[in-house]
Amino acid sequence: xxxxxxxxxxxxxxxxxxxxxxxxxxxxxxxxxxxxxxxxxxxxxxxxxxxxxxxxxxxxxxxxxxxxxxxxxxxxxxxxxxxxxxxxxxxxxxxxxxxxxxxxxxxxxxxxxxxxxxxxxxxxxxxxxxxxxxxxxxxxxxxxxxxxxxxxxxxxxxxxxxxxxxxxxxxxxxx
Numbered sequence: 001x002x003x004x005x006x007x008x009x010x011x012x013x014x015x016x017x018x019x020x021x022x023x024x025x026x027x028x029x030x031x032x033x034x035x036x037x038x039x040x041x042x043x044x045x046x047x048x049x050x051x052x053x054x055x056x057x058x059x060x061x062x063x064x065x066x067x068x069x070x071x072x073x074x075x076x077x078x079x080x081x082x083x084x085x086x087x088x089x090x091x092x093x094x095x096x097x098x099x100x101x102x103x104x105x106x107x108x109x110x111x112x113x114x115x116x117x118x119x120x121x122x123x124x125x126x127x128x129x130x131x132x133x134x135x136x137x138x139x140x141x142x143x144x145x146x147x148x149x150x151x152x153x154x155x156x157x158x159x160x161x162x163x164x165x166x167x168x169x170x171x172x173x174x175x
Contacts, residue, residue, distance in 0.1 A: 030116040030125045031159045033091055034136075034145045037105040039075035040066070041091040041163065051114035052096070055123060055134040056107055063114065064096040064103070071095075077163060085164040110134045110145050110161075126158055137173035141165055144173055 033042040035054050046052065046066045054062040070093030072078045077086045078093055086093075096103075116125050116132075123132040130149040137144055139162075146160040 030113045031147060032111040032113065034109065034143070034161050034163055035096070035111050036076050036108055036163065038064075038096050038103045039070045039077060040064075040094045040096050040111050041077055041086060041089075041161075042094065042111060043090055043092075043161075045092050046094050053112050053114050053116070054096075054098075054103070054107075054109050055112060056109035057135060059123075059134060061117075061123075062098050062101055062103060064098045066094045067097050068095050069093065079166070081166040082164055085166070089162065108136055108143060108145075108163075110136075110147060138169045138171055139173055140171045141168060 032044050032046075032052065033040065035041065040046070040052070040054075048066045050066060052064055052066070054064055056062070070078055072080065072083065074095050075093050077083070077091075112123065112125060116123055123134070124130065125132050125147060126149070128149065130151050132147050133150050133154070134145070134147050135154065136146070142165045143163040144160060145163070146154070146157040148154050148157040
């Protein structure tokens with residue numbers, strides 16, 4: 001009986017789907033988190049030496065530098081009523097600046113490492129040589145960010161994250 005149970009545990013632990021393998025790849029850390037204006041929420045601790053890129057819904061790339069930790073005054077995600085939920089996701093918050101272009105206070109998108117740009121300067125977080133697409137939609141109280149391979153379509157997203165707004169919004173997420 002013990003041998004059967006051990007065999008079953010080993011079998012179940014070794015099973016994973018192709019999508020899970022991609023999502024759990026070593027390059028998953030290249031997708032760091034999301035941004036709202038010049039405030040970055042990142043699952044990884046960042047330093048001013050890190051080369052990071054903001055990718056908005058229009059797929060524009062903005063190279064930014066970390067200038068310090070985000071505060072409730074500089075980061076909407078840390079305002080009263082939002083901070084606890086957004087920090088509970090394991091995020092660290094940073095203020096960033098771009099020397100190349102301005103960042104709108106309303107702008108939203110995904111934060112990635114600059115190394116996520118492939119040889120053709122297209123976004124390829126999961127290193128499968130397919131162009132990645134960044135998008136977001138609203139839920140009843142927040143914003144859901146996600147990424148997928150352009151060729152595979154949005155129903156096959158390989159990365160996602162959530163930003164709690166702390167107030168009701170009209171949901172437009174299709175899934």
